[in-house]
Amino acid sequence: MDKEIAEHLLAISTDCTRDANESMKRIMGTCDEETFKMYRRLGARIMGHLFTEIIAPIQSEHPELAPPDFKPMELVERPRMRLTKESQDDLLASLNRLYEQIETMAGFVRENCDKAEAAAYRSRTHEVLAHVAEAMACVLSAHVDEK
Structure with a gap:
């Protein structure tokens, strides 16, 4: 992936992660504990998938865009038909x-x-x-x- 496209996708992913986290903060204290935990699991799943499916693969391909403590993913090459x-x-x-x-x-x-x-x-x-x-x-x- 082109570095400029990677940077753009990472910026959007950062915004999405922040928005998901903010939504969890907004709901905290406005509902019962069980409801909050259900929503927190959903928000955590969103953020987890953003990381594993978008952020980590991009940072693995472009280590210069990753934080210093980032451990690159092992890229698995798909079988080719x-x-x-x-x-x-x-x-x-x-x-x-x-x-x-x-x-x-x-x-x-x-x-x-x-x-x-x-x-x-x-x-x-x-x-x-x-x-x-x-x-x-x-x-x-x-x-x-x-x-």
């Missing part, structure tokens, strides 16, 4: 269509369901989108035979 260029293009087109359909589904639910139901479906559709994006990354990193 062997595809023809035609197969790669076909798979990417299919995965892009799938991604767009799932995004459409999330938008439809957001516009037509109550807020709680919409939030639950957004969570589920984002999980599916993550898997589609992972498949895209795998297809894009394939060894391509130019036949």
